[in-house]
Amino acid sequence: MCSSPPGRVAAPVGCRQTDDVTENFAAGAIAYGVACVVVPMLWGVIVVWATNRVEALVDRRDRARGRVRRGHVPRIEYHI
Amino acid sequence: MFVRLGVGVGHPVFLPSLALVGLLVGYVAGMFGVGGGFLLTPVLMYVFGVPAPVAVGSALSQKCGTSIASFLKYRSLGRGEPRMDLVMIGGSLIGVDAGTRLLAWLSGLGRWRTAAGRDVAIVDLVLDVLFIALLSGVAWYTFRDAWRAHGRPARGDRTIPGPLTRVRIPPYVDLPRVDLQRVSVPVLAYLGFVLGVASGLMGIGGGVLFMPVLLYGFGLSVRNAAGTGILLLFVTVVVGTFEQALRGFVSLKLALAILVGSSVGSQLGALTTHYLPNRILRLCFAILVAATVVMIAWDMARLVR
Numbered sequence: 138m139c140s141s142p143p144g145r146v147a148a149p150v151g152c153r154q155t156d157d158v159t160e161n162f163a164a165g166a167i168a169y170g171v172a173c174v175v176v177p178m179l180w181g182v183i184v185v186w187a188t189n190r191v192e193a194l195v196d197r198r199d200r201a202r203g204r205v206r207r208g209h210v211p212r213i214e215y216h217i
Numbered sequence: 218m219f220v221r222l223g224v225g226v227g228h229p230v231f232l233p234s235l236a237l238v239g240l241l242v243g244y245v246a247g248m249f250g251v252g253g254g255f256l257l258t259p260v261l262m263y264v265f266g267v268p269a270p271v272a273v274g275s276a277l278s279q280k281c282g283t284s285i286a287s288f289l290k291y292r293s294l295g296r297g298e299p300r301m302d303l304v305m306i307g308g309s310l311i312g313v314d315a316g317t318r319l320l321a322w323l324s325g326l327g328r329w330r331t332a333a334g335r336d337v338a339i340v341d342l343v344l345d346v347l348f349i350a351l352l353s354g355v356a357w358y359t360f361r362d363a364w365r366a367h368g369r370p371a372r373g374d375r376t377i378p379g380p381l382t383r384v385r386i387p388p389y390v391d392l393p394r395v396d397l398q399r400v401s402v403p404v405l406a407y408l409g410f411v412l413g414v415a416s417g418l419m420g421i422g423g424g425v426l427f428m429p430v431l432l433y434g435f436g437l438s439v440r441n442a443a444g445t446g447i448l449l450l451f452v453t454v455v456v457g458t459f460e461q462a463l464r465g466f467v468s469l470k471l472a473l474a475i476l477v478g479s480s481v482g483s484q485l486g487a488l489t490t491h492y493l494p495n496r497i498l499r500l501c502f503a504i505l506v507a508a509t510v511v512m513i514a515w516d517m518a519r520l521v522r
Contacts, residue, residue, distance in 0.1 A: 149287045170459045170463045171459070172519070173462040174459050176473065177278055177280075177281040177473065178282060180476055181282035181476075
């Protein structure tokens with residue numbers, strides 16, 4: 138019951154905080170911080186890879202049928 | 218399908234509804250070419266009742282996925298000026314740390330009792346005011362820009378040096394890829410700092426602030442401006458997420474649920490651009506941002522009343 142979400146260095150109310158516990162929380166917090174960065178990034182890389190594959194497949198199919206390349210969906214360049 | 222998000226979110230949240238919000242935000246992002254962070258943080262706060270610091274941190278974590286995708290896609294296009302990003306990164310990293318510390322400090326201020334006897338978190342009120350100010354500016358600037366674009370010939374990729382290029386504070390840096398000479402390094406560094414503070418404090422990628430500065434402050438073309446901030450935004454978001462996670466402000470479940478939805482939504486939004494002209498898209502965007510301002514203002518009035 139005295140566990141705390143990763144990143145919370147302070148122990149919850151009613152829990153005794155020892156040096157060991159604080160160290161564990163700190164290590165857990167760092168691991169959680171890395172996961173919060175790396176996992177979404179991995180997902181982003183997978184999405185880019187998948188969309189590139191789909192675009193390549195569409196290109197190949199169009200070329201095989203002798204059609205003019207349809208081109209990518211135009212990316213809006215007006216970023217806010 | 219209800220999950221407990223932890224990190225201070227007491228009530229369970231319906232996971233598919235988060236993915237749906239991600240889909241909608243991603244759709245808007247793909248349709249208008251925006252990051253969507255400025256929409257996501259308020260929606261998480263007001264629709265899902267997520268505490269402000271967790272909404273900010275989780276929105277930043279979600280942007281780790283979207284910004285790496287933008288970075289990888291734009292890298293191949295070779296647009297923009299990477300030197301500008303590199304000069305600004307130092308200021309941005311200090312800024313994101315300052316913004317995160319400011320958010321933690323505001324969270325620690327506790328609650329303010331209104332005249333009606335209702336307790337309101339001070340951090341919520343501060344973020345409300347900041348979002349209203351920021352989004353009002355964006356809505357006005359986008360609307361004005363779209364209005365003026367009517368009948369105006371496209372200027373292409375030509376840079377027309379803006380007022381910030383005339384600031385004379387040494388040292389200077391040349392930016393040959395966007396045809397700018399002797400641009401003040403301190404000006405760039407301080408702009409990076411402001412951008413970082415906005416990321417750390419509000420959970421936005423910073424593009425919402427950066428684009429007007431590049432377009433009107435430095436006079437870059439739209440294409441070059443879009444390609445310029447990508448590396449900077451990516452690094453800022455990564456560092457900001459890590460720091461927010463250390464402070465317990467990030468729910469990874471929340472971020473991933475939104476990211477999955479937004480990945481699909483952004484592709485659908487990009488398809489929509491086939492059917493609407495750019496000027497109409499900008500006008501629609503201005504209306505959407507104005508509606509977000511009204512939503513936040515209404516919620517704020519409800520809290521304070």
